[in-house]
Amino acid sequence: MKKVIPPAVGLVLALCFPLVTTDPFILSLLIEAGVWAIAVMGFVAILRTGEFSLGQAAFMAIGGYASALVTINLGIPFWFGLVFAGIMAALVALALGVVVLRLGGIYFAIVTLVFGEIVRIVALNWQGLTRGATGLTPSAPGTIHIGSITIDFIASKVPFYYVIVLLVLVAAVVFWRADRSRLGRIFRSIASNETLAEHMGIHLMKYKVIIFVIAGFFTGIAGAFFCHFTLFMGPTTFDVWDSIMILIMGIVGGTSSVVLGPIIGALVLSAGGAYLTSALMVGMKPLVYGIIVIVVVVLLPGGLVDLGRYISRAPRISSLQGVKRHKKRGN
Amino acid sequence: MPPPVVWMDGLVLSSIYILIASGLVLVFSIMGIVNFAHGQLYMLGAFLIYYMFARAGINYFVSLVITAVAIGVLGVAIERGLLRPLAPKGLLPPVVVTLGLIFLFEGIATLFFGPEKKAVPSAVPGVSSIGALTVSNEKLLVVAIAIAVMVGLYFLVSHTKMGLAMRASAQDPYTASLYGVSRGRILSLTMFIGCALAGIAAALMAPLYYVDPWIGLTPLIMALLAIVIGGLGSVLGAVVGGALLGFSGTFLIYYLGPWSELAAFVIVIAVLLFRPEGIFGRPKA
Amino acid sequence: MAMPILELRKLTKRFGNLMALREFDLDINQGELIGVIGPNGSGKTTLFNLISGYYRHFEGEIIYGGKRISGLRPDQIARKGIARVFQSYMLYEDTSVLENTTRCCYLRCETNSWQSFFNTSRYRKEEVNQRAEAEELLQPVGLAELRDSLAGKLPYGYCRLLGVAMALATNPTLLLLDEPMAGISHDEKGLVINLIKKLRDQGITVMLVEHDVKAVVDICPRLVVLDFGRKIADGRPEEVTTDRKVIEAYLGVEQG
Numbered sequence: 067m068k069k070v071i072p073p074a075v076g077l078v079l080a081l082c083f084p085l086v087t088t089d090p091f092i093l094s095l096l097i098e099a100g101v102w103a104i105a106v107m108g109f110v111a112i113l114r115t116g117e118f119s120l121g122q123a124a125f126m127a128i129g130g131y132a133s134a135l136v137t138i139n140l141g142i143p144f145w146f147g148l149v150f151a152g153i154m155a156a157l158v159a160l161a162l163g164v165v166v167l168r169l170g171g172i173y174f175a176i177v178t179l180v181f182g183e184i185v186r187i188v189a190l191n192w193q194g195l196t197r198g199a200t201g202l203t204p205s206a207p208g209t210i211h212i213g214s215i216t217i218d219f220i221a222s223k224v225p226f227y228y229v230i231v232l233l234v235l236v237a238a239v240v241f242w243r244a245d246r247s248r249l250g251r252i253f254r255s256i257a258s259n260e261t262l263a264e265h266m267g268i269h270l271m272k273y274k275v276i277i278f279v280i281a282g283f284f285t286g287i288a289g290a291f292f293c294h295f296t297l298f299m300g301p302t303t304f305d306v307w308d309s310i311m312i313l314i315m316g317i318v319g320g321t322s323s324v325v326l327g328p329i330i331g332a333l334v335l336s337a338g339g340a341y342l343t344s345a346l347m348v349g350m351k352p353l354v355y356g357i358i359v360i361v362v363v364v365l366l367p368g369g370l371v372d373l374g375r376y377i378s379r380a381p382r383i384s385s386l387q388g389v390k391r392h393k394k395r396g397n
Numbered sequence: 398m399p400p401p402v403v404w405m406d407g408l409v410l411s412s413i414y415i416l417i418a419s420g421l422v423l424v425f426s427i428m429g430i431v432n433f434a435h436g437q438l439y440m441l442g443a444f445l446i447y448y449m450f451a452r453a454g455i456n457y458f459v460s461l462v463i464t465a466v467a468i469g470v471l472g473v474a475i476e477r478g479l480l481r482p483l484a485p486k487g488l489l490p491p492v493v494v495t496l497g498l499i500f501l502f503e504g505i506a507t508l509f510f511g512p513e514k515k516a517v518p519s520a521v522p523g524v525s526s527i528g529a530l531t532v533s534n535e536k537l538l539v540v541a542i543a544i545a546v547m548v549g550l551y552f553l554v555s556h557t558k559m560g561l562a563m564r565a566s567a568q569d570p571y572t573a574s575l576y577g578v579s580r581g582r583i584l585s586l587t588m589f590i591g592c593a594l595a596g597i598a599a600a601l602m603a604p605l606y607y608v609d610p611w612i613g614l615t616p617l618i619m620a621l622l623a624i625v626i627g628g629l630g631s632v633l634g635a636v637v638g639g640a641l642l643g644f645s646g647t648f649l650i651y652y653l654g655p656w657s658e659l660a661a662f663v664i665v666i667a668v669l670l671f672r673p674e675g676i677f678g679r680p681k682a
Numbered sequence: 683m684a685m686p687i688l689e690l691r692k693l694t695k696r697f698g699n700l701m702a703l704r705e706f707d708l709d710i711n712q713g714e715l716i717g718v719i720g721p722n723g724s725g726k727t728t729l730f731n732l733i734s735g736y737y738r739h740f741e742g743e744i745i746y747g748g749k750r751i752s753g754l755r756p757d758q759i760a761r762k763g764i765a766r767v768f769q770s771y772m773l774y775e776d777t778s779v780l781e782n783t784t785r786c787c788y789l790r791c792e793t794n795s796w797q798s799f800f801n802t803s804r805y806r807k808e809e810v811n812q813r814a815e816a817e818e819l820l821q822p823v824g825l826a827e828l829r830d831s832l833a834g835k836l837p838y839g840y841c842r843l844l845g846v847a848m849a850l851a852t853n854p855t856l857l858l859l860d861e862p863m864a865g866i867s868h869d870e871k872g873l874v875i876n877l878i879k880k881l882r883d884q885g886i887t888v889m890l891v892e893h894d895v896k897a898v899v900d901i902c903p904r905l906v907v908l909d910f911g912r913k914i915a916d917g918r919p920e921e922v923t924t925d926r927k928v929i930e931a932y933l934g935v936e937q938g
Binding site for chain 1: 494610
Binding site: 243244246247248249251252254255258259261262263264265266267268269270276 | 734735736755756757758760761765766768772773774775776777784785786788789791793795798799800801805809848851852
């Protein structure tokens with residue numbers, strides 16, 4: 067029971083936050099942080115099977131376009147748009163994963179990075195569908211009336227805030243349960259020693275594809291939510307730079323946990339980054355991000371989530387350990 | 398058959414891809430990691446050329462040599478200061494650092510050089526005629542220097558003691574060290590040569606395109622694709638992969654317009670599907 | 683005679699110009715304990731690499747329980763009941779001895795991923811049982827007391843023993859043991875020999891690759907001798923050890 071208390075306290079704090087302030091700027095920062103937190107959880111979950119995806123933002127883009135297109139063209143409500151976005155992103159993850167996870171290692175990293183570029187090029191050039199660089203303008207969810215209560219997504223950021231809290235919660239529960247169940251043991255086996263895991267009966271591809279698809283599903287939903295929040299979806303809304311940013315948030319937050327590290331990383335870097343862009347000169351944000359991730363890798367390999375343990379001088383677990391050193395098989 | 402002008406453009410693009418990809422693969426073959434900041438070193442090199450040649454008016458060839466050396470030295474600094482101390486922690490930490498450097502260099506370039514596009518004037522203005530074909534001198538220079546550099550690299554790697562030491566260290570670092578090959582010196586040397594190649598590519602390319610903090614991404618991606626096609630680990634593979642992408646890229650632009658970039662990726666995915674180890678890689682057991 | 687459980691047909695494996703194994707034929711019966719010996723580089727480990735699916739490109743055919751298994755992935759082969767103990771250091775180094783064994787119980791699982799995901803009572807019960815089974819597996823190899831030690835910190839000999847326990851966790855019908863007695867003490871050797879005999883009594887077919895010829899001659903009723911990738915002898919230990927070809931190729935070298 068003890069383990070349930072800290073996340074429950076976190077959830078209550080998150081739910082009560084709008085009582086403290088409903089300042090749209092601050093809520094927007096938190097909402098964006100929530101979007102990134104979901105994407106980072108996906109990245110970290112994949113990393114914990116030993117694979118390094120550099121194309122996670124592409125799934126946000128696929129989700130964003132999927133939802134924007136069906137809501138605009140077919141008039142489907144936002145909520146179904148989200149689910150559709152998740153399914154589309156998951157299907158693409160399935161197709162890509164089946165081809166590319168076979169190769170693994172550095173090939174996987176390179177091809178996923180390139181995949182981000184492919185998505186951008188398709189979005190830019192498929193004018194008839196995506197309107198190219200002009201982009202799409204998805205709308206905010208419609209006003210909901212429940213009895214005398216009216217939930218208006220345009221007048222206030224609070225409803226968006228609660229939606230993203232809910233989405234982060236669902237994603238967190240799924241990734242946490244996956245990590246705690248037998249799946250987690252299988253993922254750790256694969257990350258620790260692929261050859262051994264395979265000889266003990268684990269079908270490597272099956273499980274790598276499973277986590278890649280789950281991550282794709284939630285990442286697609288996060289992308290869809292974001293484009294309905296900002297009311298814009300274009301080819302560079304989510305590009306290669308964002309994929310690298312997801313990676314940086316994951317590493318900075320710490321990959322020794324599937325949920326806490328990503329949430330911390332996304333909160334610190336996304337909210338902090340938004341402050342840097344709003345307050346300072348252009349170019350400051352990437353500079354600071356670059357320095358932060360290098361400092362973390364060199365000085366705090368476990369990421370921010372490890373800071374507490376670092377201070378209390380308890381034994382540390384490197385978040386980067388357990389990721390395979392050499393991918394080549396056969397001799 | 399595309400017209401000769403397209404062939405010439407393919408040759409120019411191939412030269413650039415080959416220079417960048419062979420630098421990337423050289424570093425990979427010795428260090429075992431992909432330097433994702435390679436494209437950003439190219440970008441910084443382009444800015445160096447802009448400030449030295451276009452702004453300060455230093456002779457283009459002097460600027461080119463200084464750029465190559467400066468980017469090479471920067472590469473050595475990265476290797477000594479960051480990658481080498483992290484090497485014992487496995488493959489991922491150094492790779493993450495190179496990804497962090499992408500952002501760091503982008504930030505530095507945006508803050509200090511500004512985000513707007515900058516033009517670099519032609520180093521050798523005018524055109525030449527080869528038979529019926531009229532080509533700008535700039536493009537001829539790119540191809541000539543790229544060929545000279547690659548031939549030089551070939552002799553360095555295959556005909557000198559230093560090259561022998563590099564190849565030995567790539568194949569088996571431990572045994573090579575027993576025979577007196579200093580691993581540290583080989584790492585620095587490789588990083589210097591690999592990054593200097595990116596600097597040369599930037600110097601050659603800057604007068605043909607423009608310079609801004611984001612120009613490093615496309616060369617990086619094309620170079621990554623080239624070395625994947627080539628089979629990750631052989632310079633020859635990078636040369637073939639670079640040429641394949643350079644020519645197919647220009648031909649496809651001629652036939653397909655903006656969709657051509659996509660076609661190049663499709664080619665790569667197809668290569669990976671049917672020959673996962675690349676054209677020159679060794680098949681798995 | 684009963685139908686052989688494992689049939690190897692003209693197995694040939696090349697590495698470039700080197701023939702690691704050539705036209706290797708062998709039939710093994712259910713419950714047999716068979717020793718494979720040969721000088722270094724004679725192809726013993728390569729043979730295991732082919733049977734367990736580590737190498738998937740080779741010539742020839744492997745039939746197990748009447749079905750062709752050559753070309754299958756290692757996990758498919760493991761699922762058919764063939765378990766392998768590696769010669770080299772092959773563990774989940776970053777976790778405990780017990781967790782290493784539990785991870786290898788994967789094939790024993792009866793609940794599926796969904797039941798595990800939703801933490802159903804059947805899954806929870808299975809987890810508890812599996813942990814007990816894993817502890818039980820550590821007993822006969824003498825590692826029960828070290829169950830909480832980090833596997834990566836184990837001395838070499840213990841790693842081999844843990845490897846055996848992990849292979850048994852998959853519930854094999856055929857066990858491939860690759861030099862389980864290399865680098866372990868005399869007492870531990872006795873442990874391994876007893877364990878092998880016990881497995882044979884349980885009806886598990888065991889293929890034992892071993893460098894220690896004396897130990898193999900003592901426990902295996904049938905020996906196969908490999909030299910330069912070829913089978914040069916196959917029979918009872920007393921026949922094999924007196925075979926001129928074997929003495930020349932292998933024993934002759936060792937005895938000077």
